[in-house]
Amino acid sequence: MCYSRLFGDCHLFFRKANSSDQSPDLDETVPLKESSVGDNVNESCNNHKLAFKSTEYEKLMESPTKSRRDSSNNIHQPTTFASISSLVRDIFRNDLKYPAATTQSTKSNTPSPTLDIKLSSSSNPTKATTNNSNNSLTNHHPTCNCSTFNGNNNNVNRLKSNGDSLNNFNSKRINRIKIKDEKKLDTDDDDNNDTNYDHNQGVKSSHNHYDDHSIQANFTKCFYPDKKSTSEAPFCGMDSKEWRVRGKEMVDYIANYLETIDQRRVTPNVEPGYLKPQLPEEAPLKAEQWDTIMEDFNKLIMPGITHWQHPRFHAYFPAGNAYPSILADMLSDAISCIGFSWAASPSCTELETIMLDWMGRAIGLPDKFMCFAENSKGGGVIEGSASECILVTLLAARYEAVKQAKKQEPNAKDTDILGKLIAYCSKEAHSSVEKAAMIGFVKLRILDTDEKFRMRPDLLEKSIQEDKAQGFIPFWAAITLGSTSCCSVDPVDSVGMICQKEGVWLHVDAAYGGSSLICPEFQYLLKGIELASSFNMNPNKWMLINFDCSLLWVTDRFKLTQALVVDPLYLQHSYSDKAIDYRHWGIPLSRRFRSLKLWFVIRNYGIEGLQKYIRNHCRLAKKFENLMRQDERFEIMNEVIFGLVCFRLKGSDTLNKKLLSSINASGEMHMVPANLGNKYVIRFCVCSQHATEDDISAAYEIISQFSANLLAIIGSEESMAALQQQQAVIQGDLTGSQQQQFTKQESQKSSIEEKEGSIEIKGGLSIDKIETTPEEETKKETEDEMPDEVIVFDRKINTSLKYRRSFFVRMVSDPKLYNPKIVKALSCSSDQTDDKDTGILSPI
Numbered sequence: 142m143c144y145s146r147l148f149g150d151c152h153l154f155f156r157k158a159n160s161s162d163q164s165p166d167l168d169e170t171v172p173l174k175e176s177s178v179g180d181n182v183n184e185s186c187n188n189h190k191l192a193f194k195s196t197e198y199e200k201l202m203e204s205p206t207k208s209r210r211d212s213s214n215n216i217h218q219p220t221t222f223a224s225i226s227s228l229v230r231d232i233f234r235n236d237l238k239y240p241a242a243t244t245q246s247t248k249s250n251t252p253s254p255t256l257d258i259k260l261s262s263s264s265n266p267t268k269a270t271t272n273n274s275n276n277s278l279t280n281h282h283p284t285c286n287c288s289t290f291n292g293n294n295n296n297v298n299r300l301k302s303n304g305d306s307l308n309n310f311n312s313k314r315i316n317r318i319k320i321k322d323e324k325k326l327d328t329d330d331d332d333n334n335d336t337n338y339d340h341n342q343g344v345k346s347s348h349n350h351y352d353d354h355s356i357q358a359n360f361t362k363c364f365y366p367d368k369k370s371t372s373e374a375p376f377c378g379m380d381s382k383e384w385r386v387r388g389k390e391m392v393d394y395i396a397n398y399l400e401t402i403d404q405r406r407v408t409p410n411v412e413p414g415y416l417k418p419q420l421p422e423e424a425p426l427k428a429e430q431w432d433t434i435m436e437d438f439n440k441l442i443m444p445g446i447t448h449w450q451h452p453r454f455h456a457y458f459p460a461g462n463a464y465p466s467i468l469a470d471m472l473s474d475a476i477s478c479i480g481f482s483w484a485a486s487p488s489c490t491e492l493e494t495i496m497l498d499w500m501g502r503a504i505g506l507p508d509k510f511m512c513f514a515e516n517s518k519g520g521g522v523i524e525g526s527a528s529e530c531i532l533v534t535l536l537a538a539r540y541e542a543v544k545q546a547k548k549q550e551p552n553a554k555d556t557d558i559l560g561k562l563i564a565y566c567s568k569e570a571h572s573s574v575e576k577a578a579m580i581g582f583v584k585l586r587i588l589d590t591d592e593k594f595r596m597r598p599d600l601l602e603k604s605i606q607e608d609k610a611q612g613f614i615p616f617w618a619a620i621t622l623g624s625t626s627c628c629s630v631d632p633v634d635s636v637g638m639i640c641q642k643e644g645v646w647l648h649v650d651a652a653y654g655g656s657s658l659i660c661p662e663f664q665y666l667l668k669g670i671e672l673a674s675s676f677n678m679n680p681n682k683w684m685l686i687n688f689d690c691s692l693l694w695v696t697d698r699f700k701l702t703q704a705l706v707v708d709p710l711y712l713q714h715s716y717s718d719k720a721i722d723y724r725h726w727g728i729p730l731s732r733r734f735r736s737l738k739l740w741f742v743i744r745n746y747g748i749e750g751l752q753k754y755i756r757n758h759c760r761l762a763k764k765f766e767n768l769m770r771q772d773e774r775f776e777i778m779n780e781v782i783f784g785l786v787c788f789r790l791k792g793s794d795t796l797n798k799k800l801l802s803s804i805n806a807s808g809e810m811h812m813v814p815a816n817l818g819n820k821y822v823i824r825f826c827v828c829s830q831h832a833t834e835d836d837i838s839a840a841y842e843i844i845s846q847f848s849a850n851l852l853a854i855i856g857s858e859e860s861m862a863a864l865q866q867q868q869a870v871i872q873g874d875l876t877g878s879q880q881q882q883f884t885k886q887e888s889q890k891s892s893i894e895e896k897e898g899s900i901e902i903k904g905g906l907s908i909d910k911i912e913t914t915p916e917e918e919t920k921k922e923t924e925d926e927m928p929d930e931v932i933v934f935d936r937k938i939n940t941s942l943k944y945r946r947s948f949f950v951r952m953v954s955d956p957k958l959y960n961p962k963i964v965k966a967l968s969c970s971s972d973q974t975d976d977k978d979t980g981i982l983s984p985i
């Protein structure tokens with residue numbers, strides 16, 4: 142029995158499994174006109190949004206012809222056809238791509254190709270998705286229940302099936318796929334024995350079975366009837382044969398890149414907009430060869446890369462990229478399941494739940510955060526970022542707070558309650574906390590810290606009482622275990638006790654520091670964690686996992702999900718009540734298979750291997766701290782607990798800005814600044830996966846050398862004279878010819894630097910200006926300890942090439958300094974800050 146449908150140039154034939162009969166029963170195929178099908182499907186989809194039920198599917202399988210055509214060959218169940226046709230589209234892989242031009246030519250010159258899908262009840266379905274220009278699948282979806290596609294430019298809404306149909310689909314496994322030239326349908330059995338590629342051997346071999354390779358080869362034959370194999374097909378996209386070659390090449394490329402990364406500049410030597418003139422205005426019409434693409438990558442893209450894995454990259458925090466993690470992502474990308482529900486890919490969900498319990502236990506979280514612990518309502522989930530973790534906990538706490546407030550005042554409006562909600566964090570909290578409050582439309586009180594940059598519980602307590610007295614409702618507080626600026630650790634226990642007493646949801650943000658807890662010697666930092674409602678950490682920072690992988694645990698998963706559940710029928714399935722559906726635990730619906738990389742890395746390193754890695758970073762940070770402490774030019778500004786050391790040259794902020802910008806501009810090393818206790822400090826973070834003592838010594842040498850150069854220049858009489866001259870230029874004291882002479886000298890210098898293609902500063906002085914807020918600018922001009930001439934020098938340098946070039950190295954990590962322009966805009970906006978004295982930020 143066959144079902145067929147014409148997709149432009151393609152007939153699709155569906156056959157019920159019949160192990161003894163592998164040939165199509167042509168008499169029962171029903172070629173349909175694309176236009177009529179498209180129209181019917183559209184209409185049908187509009188009328189029957191959820192029409193494709195398992196029972197219908199079964200019925201169709203039982204008596205297809207009856208239900209599908211009348212005496213005039215008109216279709217009576219277009220809905221079911223659409224479901225099946227979309228099924229077909231799902232079972233052909235995306236990698237079967239056809240260039241638009243070639244496909245068009247098949248319209249006029251070549252016979253219509255035929256896709257032949259056999260259905261059987263045996264296991265191991267072969268899944269694939271067709272994709273050609275006439276019938277492009279725009280939304281590759283794993284469950285065949287929520288996609289849209291275009292068929293001959295008609296938008297055809299995919300029918301939405303429920304869990305039953307999905308299960309039925311599984312029971313009616315599709316395990317045979319064959320694509321043939323329509324001309325050859327009558328010789329179908331011959332094709333079963335056709336010559337196909339043995340990709341392991343790279344040579345042709347004979348198969349009796351349809352497999353992925355024969356699908357590819359046969360499909361090629363459909364569209365390129367004169368060609369015998371994929372290798373002979375006109376070039377388009379990448380077939381699996383080429384993939385095997387290119388994939389291996391890429392692995393070598395990556396290994397070479399990482400092995401020789403130390404020979405590169407850390408930061409790129411490009412200016413904003415460098416790429417635009419080098420790429421065509423429009424996307425290429427014709428397919429391009431892979432070699433050309435990679436050549437362009439090397440020539441155009443690589444020069445604009447900041448090398449985060451470079452041993453002299455000491456900015457921000459580490460970006461994990463262990464090999465097993467890269468491999469896991471590769472596999473996950475290939476599987477390409479979108480695990481928004483258990484049914485969408487059971488192992489994707491189940492592995493995630495188990496990994497979160499593994500990790501939770503490994504870092505010493507109590508049972509109440511675990512999914513599988515007895516009597517626990519808790520559990521963990523992988524989110525895309527720490528910012529997302531923070532936001533969803535604020536939203537969950539907000540939901541709960543509004544619910545509780547309505548119990549007290551049933552007639553109160555949600556909006557009135559929302560206006561009273563107030564959240565808390567310290568000055569050192571990450572900017573994502575501020576962002577979460579903005580998105581959540583709640584007030585945020587930002588509290589001062591103690592001498593170690595930790596939240597002050599006494600201040601929290603006082604603020605809560607004051608706010609309550611004013612009619613506010615304290616509902617959420619975020620503390621940090623390893624702050625971004627300086628890795629300070631807020632006291633979980635004392636803050637936790639206050640939050641518990643006041644019914645405030647306490648969230649612990651351990652985005653970076655959390656990974657340290659895998660070592661038992663750091664777990665003392667968790668004291669009081671049982672008082673928290675949620676906790677997040679980023680293994681993609683400091684646990685060797687590639688971005689993205691942010692872990693969030695909650696003690697009450699129902700409180701989390703009640704704020705986020707929206708449950709359209711098409712996403713429901715028959716196990717909804719028994720299984721976790723992670724789409725309710727976060728903002729996006731679609732989710733990558735991220736737990737795979739956790740699983741690979743944890744197993745491949747073992748907890749011991751991960752501990753070793755963390756301890757090495759902490760030990761090296763201590764080494765760096767010691768080197769700096771022994772050098773009397775420097776001071777250490779933070780308590781070094783993890784892999785981060787904050788230091789500064791003894792002297793002004795300006796001096797330190799110059800030091801950092803000089804180092805960054807050199808491309809030899811990369812660090813970012815922070816603002817600690819109103820002082821500009823330089824953050825040195827141990828980031829490289831394989832960092833060694835030599836790397837630390839080398840880093841210290843670079844900093845030391847640049848500092849010596851800077852101090853020498855600042856102190857030299859010669860530079861003083863130069864500065865005076867520059868000052869005169871700026872103030873217009875020079876005569877016209879003197880000015881011309883000066884400008885000429887300066888532009889010559891700039892063009893030499895341009896030719897050299899790098900911002901060389903050793904032996905000279907290259908200075909970037911760090912953008913400042915208006916307040917900082919004023920402070921700098923009035924209070925700076927440095928002589929005036931340095932400021933003058935700064936002003937002059939603002940106009941220089943170096944200043945323009947340094948844009949990309951002016952990225953900063955301090956939460957309050959992310960984008961000075963935004964800070965400036967915010968400080969100008971009277972709406973943003975309700976009360977500068979109280980430190981409360983209001984969303985309106």
Ligand SMILES: Cc1ncc(COP(=O)(O)O)c(C=O)c1O
Pocket residue numbers: 458525526527528529571573621623624625650651652653679691
């Ligand atoms: C303490 C802390 N929290 C949150 C974040 C934000 O992380 P993400 O980029 O995953 O949103 C960072 C980033 O560095 C951080 O250091």
